[in-house]
Amino acid sequence: MSTTQRILPKGVSEADFDAALARFREILGADSVLTESDQLAPYTKIMMAGDDADYIPSAALLPTTTEQVQGIVRTCNEYKVPIWTISTGKNLGYGSAAPGETGQVMLDMHRMNRILDVDAEVYTALLEPGVTYQQLYDHIKEHDLKLWLDPPAPSAIAGPVGNTLDRGVGYTPYGEHFMFQCGMEVVLANGEVVRTGMGGIENSSSWQVFKWGYGPYIDGLFTQSNYGIVTKMGLWLMPEPPAYRPFLIQYQDPEDIEEIVDVLRPLRIAQIIPNAVVIVHTLWDAGTHVVRKHYYEGSDSIPREAIERIKADEGIGEWNVYAALYGTPEQIEVNWKIVEQAFGASGKAKIMYGEEAEKRGGGFEYRSALMKGDMNLQEFGLYNWRGGGGSMWFAPVSQAKGSETKDQTELAQRILGKYGFDYVAEYIVGWRDMHHVIDLLYNRQDPEETQRAHDCFAELIDEFAKRGYGLYRTNTEFMEQVAGTFGEPLREVHRTLKNALDPNGILSPGKSGIRS
């Protein structure tokens, strides 16, 4: 007789869970209700420093239609079964395809993968949550449409809906994804369907072109939240420009980050440089294609001497700015002169594009692909830097001011050094803000190192918050802690909304620290 204990949703009896599963099978068909351990194994793989036992689902549901999702949430309400929603499930380092906590039922939206509309006159798309960037990219190529996508680093295997709903970013001028979202269809916890923006008007032709609709704008409520299940989402696509010039600017001193940000800010705000520029530190730029042990075998933080050897051997700067110009050739020439003049003033920068940039040892080739919306996963070479499959993105927001950037860099390096980890980081530059993205890489096969990574991440959150720096996004292990840094009044509003929209707390309990 098996002594294995069955995983059940928290607070749900075995009888009720079996009744709910039977109902799910009626709604979806038996093949789309997964309960066997080998079927559920892919939903347990995590990269963050949490305990594997805390992230095991009790079942997975694979709907293909909005109506099926409505039926699922009605059943969940009846039996108080909590579901955790994923789309393509490739939020690597943020929780991947695992549930928020053990026992939750996975609502896996990947099979809702229809491209419902692509409009090449107003440059919009309407998608289901399971559509991947690769699928949309192939569709655009197949139909010879002059449109560019804006994928994040996992590009091909991730999808626009999930990434936008988690407020992810890419690298083209459309890099701030939620800014380019327009209209949603959402299944609420009570099973009702609401279309946001202009979508409530029958036969509206402006659902994907006018974001605000009428009355309170609510799309933001369905991002990084658990107030509803998005079953369709509109987004804006970038017209392919007549010309494109990716370029690289390298600086060699750690302190140069201050100058880079202060020179870059006015160019970004004025849209001379229109894309989501990245300022990449040596270890990130090398880590996408170089293995750490080639330069340093120690288990402590990589020393300055090794960083200098990497810079010299690989042709990488301390800071490497990847950006691009878009437009007509004439526009690009004008803007290129402005860029050269601005960055050339101090004499510290090495400014290059084309063959010269390609010959440098960093990530110019793959960065050039991402900045024009091509599919490329080279960035995940980072996972080979230290090895062992541990990764957590620590991503505080900063102002685009050099002094602040210098402060954040020094603080992160001090805390990471204390725990023996490397500063593998980049800044992604918005208009006035920046995401300071640090990949806390560790060996997840080593329990001691995993615990150390956990403690390090927790300290980073607290110490950054003490200086007024909050995170733009985090993994499921630390959602509660990060929510705490934003203060009780905001959390109370989140709770009030949750209680109103989902009183039984069936939708992704714990997402962003929000529960009924």
Added chain:
Amino acid sequence: MHNTTTVPCRHLPSLRLMPLSLLAALLLPVAASAAPDSESDVRDPAEVYRQVCAHCHAPDKAVGPEITMAFPEAAHEARGNYIRMTVRNGRAAMPAFRQAKISDPELEALIQALVRGDLAAGAANEE
């Protein structure tokens, strides 16, 4: 210009068994074409490899190890088991890929193509 499609939605349930409410859901404001049959919805191994695997396992990327080399026939079963386990469970930095991403029939066909070396560079030219 509108460009509308229903895509490779290879998992749509059979129309014959579909309740009317679900059928209605498919008749969206944007013209949706008929659901493709299940046979044609299974992507062939080269397509799965291109869409999912090649971005990391291609030799010029070197994010993941090369996996397209042929194995001796005697090792096909063992190698196939290893690939299946790695795809479904993940391994270190390799993510896990679930049924919803690569269906069981697709995975089995992919495994056969990989162990035979069908997806190795230049394999198509040798036929």
